[in-house]
Amino acid sequence: GEDVEQSLFLSxxxxxxxxxxxxxxxxxxxxxxxxxQEPGAGLQLLTYIFSNMDMKQDQRLTVLLNKxxxxxxxxIADTQTGDSAIYFCAESxxxxxxxxxGTQVVVTP
Amino acid sequence: xxxxxxxxxxxxxGMTNKKSLKCEQHMGHRAMYWYKQxxxxxxxxxxxxxxxxxxxxxxxxxRFSPECPNSSLLNLHLHALQPEDSALYLCASSQDxxxxxxxxxxxxxxxxxxL
Numbered sequence: 490g491e492d493v494e495q496s497l498f499l500s501x502x503x504x505x506x507x508x509x510x511x512x513x514x515x516x517x518x519x520x521x522x523x524x525x526q527e528p529g530a531g532l533q534l535l536t537y538i539f540s541n542m543d544m545k546q547d548q549r550l551t552v553l554l555n556k557x558x559x560x561x562x563x564x565i566a567d568t569q570t571g572d573s574a575i576y577f578c579a580e581s582x583x584x585x586x587x588x589x590x591g592t593q594v595v596v597t598p
Numbered sequence: 599x600x601x602x603x604x605x606x607x608x609x610x611x612g613m614t615n616k617k618s619l620k621c622e623q624h625m626g627h628r629a630m631y632w633y634k635q636x637x638x639x640x641x642x643x644x645x646x647x648x649x650x651x652x653x654x655x656x657x658x659x660x661r662f663s664p665e666c667p668n669s670s671l672l673n674l675h676l677h678a679l680q681p682e683d684s685a686l687y688l689c690a691s692s693q694d695x696x697x698x699x700x701x702x703x704x705x706x707x708x709x710x711x712x713l
Contacts, residue, residue: 519699522701524704530707532641532690534702534703537701539699575638577640581700585654588640590639591638591639591640593638
């Protein structure tokens, strides 16, 4: 099975908070990343977290890491229509990236 | 300049054609990557170049041939492709490949259609 798992779809109303979840299996992962991909575009790094941190906040984005459960989440506050995209979590451990399948976030007015 | 550029943006080719995809970065990154991405799927790693040398080939068919002419450029030469090779081809770069922090900067991709 996949080393990084995500739920595939999330629908959220404009102005609400979105929470995207991710689980990973490689306990040696040192960094975990969240990338955003809009239709027809490449991947844009949103944020990352080092494995010895529990939380990282960057403006509307909050990343939570539960290293014991190997669970990563991304919270987007005050979700806007421009946040509609596919969000990939990824882990890296001295080399290759392992991406999750991606969560499609649809923001409705 | 924190940009990775890719040309062309779109490419349509027949199964007997030979074409090349190009990627360029001027961030001084020493690692460059080619990924293949099918619709609604995550990127799949194809090749990694580190210091202009091929470090990883993920068992990619020989009809895909990468080339790294210098530290800023990465090419992907295509020959005798199959329709199932139609996908978005993404180039990325990072400071280095084997470091613990490996933020990869992605280009916008080339949308390839094989007829």
